[in-house]
Amino acid sequence: MTLSPPLAARWEALLAGLARIADVHPDALLASSMGVEDTLLIHAVAQLPRPLGVFMLDTGRLHPETLAMVDVIRARYGIETRVVHPDPQAVQDHVAAHGEFAFYESVELRKACCGIRKVEPLRRLLAGHTAWITGQRREQSLTRVELPETQWDDTFGLQKFNPLAFWTTDEVWRVARALDVPYNPLHDRGYPSIGCEPCTRAVRPGEDPRAGRWWWEQRDSRECGLHAGNVRATGTPGVRPRAHLSTDITETSTS
Ligand code: SF4
Numbered sequence: 001m002t003l004s005p006p007l008a009a010r011w012e013a014l015l016a017g018l019a020r021i022a023d024v025h026p027d028a029l030l031a032s033s034m035g036v037e038d039t040l041l042i043h044a045v046a047q048l049p050r051p052l053g054v055f056m057l058d059t060g061r062l063h064p065e066t067l068a069m070v071d072v073i074r075a076r077y078g079i080e081t082r083v084v085h086p087d088p089q090a091v092q093d094h095v096a097a098h099g100e101f102a103f104y105e106s107v108e109l110r111k112a113c114c115g116i117r118k119v120e121p122l123r124r125l126l127a128g129h130t131a132w133i134t135g136q137r138r139e140q141s142l143t144r145v146e147l148p149e150t151q152w153d154d155t156f157g158l159q160k161f162n163p164l165a166f167w168t169t170d171e172v173w174r175v176a177r178a179l180d181v182p183y184n185p186l187h188d189r190g191y192p193s194i195g196c197e198p199c200t201r202a203v204r205p206g207e208d209p210r211a212g213r214w215w216w217e218q219r220d221s222r223e224c225g226l227h228a229g230n231v232r233a234t235g236t237p238g239v240r241p242r243a244h245l246s247t248d249i250t251e252t253s254t255s
Contacts, residue, residue, distance in 0.1 A: 002178060028053075028159075034194055036184065040181050043179060104216060132159075137164050137167055139167075140209055149162055151229065154229060155229060191203075199213065
C-alpha cells in the first residue's frame with residue numbers, strides 16, 4: 001500500500017522534523033509505551049541517519065503483549081529498547097502500605113503509584129539529557145487538546161517534542177498500515193491507548209480513546225505525571241504552544 005500525497009507529505013515532514021531534533025539534540029530519547037503512535041515514531045527514527053535512543057517504562061504492571069513488543073522492535077529494526085524499571089524497594093513499601101490495587105481507592109494513591117512506577121524512573125532516565133520525544137496527540141484526550149509540538153518540560157527540566165501533536169487517529173493508522181509498522185496486538189482488542197494492565201481497559205467503538213485509562217476518575221485528572229504540564233492551565237511555563245514543528249526545532253537550536 002502506498003501513501004496518498006497528503007499523507008506522504010505529512011510523513012516526510014515528520015522525518016525531517018525528527019532529523020532536525022536529532023541534529024540539535026543528539027541525546028534526545030524517544031519514549032515508547034508501545035502504542036501505535038510510538039511504533040510509528042520508532043519506524044521513523046529507524047530511517048534517520050543519526051540514531052536516537054528509545055526507551056520504555058516497565059512499571060511491573062504492563063500487559064505481556066506490550067512487553068513482547070520490545071522483541072518485535074528489535075527483530076524488525078535492530079533497535080534495542082532501553083527498559084527502565086522502578087525502584088523495587090519503593091514499590092515494595094508502597095504495596096506493603098496500601099495494597100496491590102490502591103490506585104482504585106483515590107486519585108492520590110493512583111498518582112503515588114504512577115509516581116513510583118513511572119515518574120521517578122523517568123526522572124532518573126532523563127537526568128542529563130537535553131530533550132525527549134513523545135507520541136502524544138491533541139486528539140487523545142481532554143488534557144491534551146492544547147498540546148504543542150514543542151515545549152519546555154518544567155517537570156523534568158528539558159525540551160520536549162510531541163511531533164504527532166496534530167496528527168489524527170485516522171492519519172496515524174493509515175500511515176502505520178501503509179508502511180507496515182508493527183503494532184501492539186492490544187489495539188485489535190479495543191485498546192486505543194496502551195498503559196498498565198489494571199488501569200487500562202478496552203473501549204467501545206466511538207468512545208473517547210482515553211476512556212479506558214483510569215476510567216474510574218474524572219476525565220480532567222487522567223494523566224500519570226509523565227505529562228503533568230498537560231493538566232496545568234495552558235499558558236503556564238510548562239506549556240508553550242508554538243506554530244509549527246519545522247520552525248520550532250530551528251528555534252530550539254538558537255534558544
Ligand atoms: S497506571 Fe496504574 S498500575 Fe500503572 S503506575 Fe499508574 S497507578 Fe500504577
